[in-house]
Amino acid sequence: MAKKRIYLDWNATAPLLDEARDALVDALSLLGNPSSVHSEGRAARAMVEKARRQVAALVGAEPSHVTFTSCATEAANHVLTPDFRMGRAPLSVARLYVSAIEHPAIREGGRFDRERVTEIPVEASGVVDLKSLETLLASHPQDAGPPLIAIMLVNNETGIIQPVSEASAIVHAHGGLLVVDAVQAAGRIAIDMATLGADFLILSAHKIGGPKGAGALVSRGETLMPVPLIRGGGQEKGHRAGTENVAAIVGFGAAAHWMAEGLDERNAAIGALRDRLEGGMRASAPDVVIHGEAEKRVVNTCFFTLPELKAETGQIAFDLEGLALSAGAACSSGKVGQSHVLTAMGRDAKTGGLRISLGFSTTEDEIERAIEIFMRIAARRKVSGRAA
Numbered sequence: 001m002a003k004k005r006i007y008l009d010w011n012a013t014a015p016l017l018d019e020a021r022d023a024l025v026d027a028l029s030l031l032g033n034p035s036s037v038h039s040e041g042r043a044a045r046a047m048v049e050k051a052r053r054q055v056a057a058l059v060g061a062e063p064s065h066v067t068f069t070s071c072a073t074e075a076a077n078h079v080l081t082p083d084f085r086m087g088r089a090p091l092s093v094a095r096l097y098v099s100a101i102e103h104p105a106i107r108e109g110g111r112f113d114r115e116r117v118t119e120i121p122v123e124a125s126g127v128v129d130l131k132s133l134e135t136l137l138a139s140h141p142q143d144a145g146p147p148l149i150a151i152m153l154v155n156n157e158t159g160i161i162q163p164v165s166e167a168s169a170i171v172h173a174h175g176g177l178l179v180v181d182a183v184q185a186a187g188r189i190a191i192d193m194a195t196l197g198a199d200f201l202i203l204s205a206h207k208i209g210g211p212k213g214a215g216a217l218v219s220r221g222e223t224l225m226p227v228p229l230i231r232g233g234g235q236e237k238g239h240r241a242g243t244e245n246v247a248a249i250v251g252f253g254a255a256a257h258w259m260a261e262g263l264d265e266r267n268a269a270i271g272a273l274r275d276r277l278e279g280g281m282r283a284s285a286p287d288v289v290i291h292g293e294a295e296k297r298v299v300n301t302c303f304f305t306l307p308e309l310k311a312e313t314g315q316i317a318f319d320l321e322g323l324a325l326s327a328g329a330a331c332s333s334g335k336v337g338q339s340h341v342l343t344a345m346g347r348d349a350k351t352g353g354l355r356i357s358l359g360f361s362t363t364e365d366e367i368e369r370a371i372e373i374f375m376r377i378a379a380r381r382k383v384s385g386r387a388a
């Protein structure tokens with residue numbers, strides 16, 4: 001009998017939680033359009049609003065500050081724009097500053113022209129360089145409009161937790177606005193918008209056990225908002241037109257609700273498995289480099305380089321052995337690009353990195369088998385003297 005595959009690519013997408021699936025399937029039977037005033041419409045509206053409360057609760061926000069989108073990428077394109085409104089008055093943002101390790105959803109700069117996007121360097125450790133942020137913002141021409149800054153809370157490749165509240169103090173001292181991509185942080189660390197000092201937060205349902213096809217932009221208030229990306233029927237209080245994907249939103253809400261409970265217990269279990277994995281990896285290949293291991297990381301992520309094993313070759317080798325993991329940055333074509341995160345950290349990006357990411361249903365047995373697979377691939381690399 002073929003061995004069961006091992007899925008350790010939770011940062012790419014998490015399995016759908018039973019609770020999210022049940023809520024989603026039930027919501028598929030809802031007939032009404034949430035914008036309709038009749039009973040059927042109101043029933044659908046009630047489900048969307050419940051989900052809004054659940055998503056808001058996960059990040060310590062007001063439900064009325066949650067705008068549902070189709071994914072985190074859409075939320076990023078919505079908020080990364082030179083054009084905001086403060087109430088009814090237009091407000092122009094002069095320049096976008098993005099950390100060098102942002103996900104492409106952010107790094108592409110949304111609705112900004114390329115020449116109006118500046119990169120904030122990171123330190124060799126993989127942590128955003130706050131001194132550089134301070135220097136960059138000190139020379140920002142304020143008369144052209146405030147700066148918009150995007151810094152992620154948890155990096156998707158290394159798992160390193162970024163110093164967002166410290167960054168927020170710098171950003172606000174320079175009159176800027178801070179957008180925080182919390183896609184990889186949600187459900188993994190406690191998030192409170194006010195403590196973080198984020199003006200906007202970006203979330204994705206499918207990274208927390210919800211369905212693919214739902215995301216959110218969470219704002220600090222309701223007065224300052226980006227000019228909508230999608231205009232039309234005025235849904236989502238005019239911030240995002242188009243009939244809501246009720247079932248996906250309901251599934252998102254159920255996943256957020258589930259994730260908001262039991263964080264410490266979950267992290268203790270996942271962290272123990274990740275430590276066991278990294279211990280096993282080090283024992284079988286002492287030359288393995290685990291990126292960011294000295295930094296504060298989320299407990300589910302292990303991003304490593306095995307010298308002499310190219311990431312793309314490694315990814316295939318692991319896949320053939322029955323283990324699903326990621327190699328650096330994978331684009332939609334499935335091709336593996338060089339990791340811009342390793343490049344930003346000044347590390348050898350040619351060999352690239354492999355990312356193992358765990359989740360709430362990862363088992364001890366899977367980790368023991370993953371260690372055995374790792375051992376075989378590491379040994380093969382040495383025997384052949386070239387990449388496995």
Ligand code: PLP
Pocket residue numbers: 011012070071072073074103105152154155156181183184203204205206214215
């Ligand atoms: N931001 C981060 C850090 C991510 O890891 C991802 C997905 O990989 C995204 C944004 C984009 O999320 P979505 O698939 O919902 O557009």
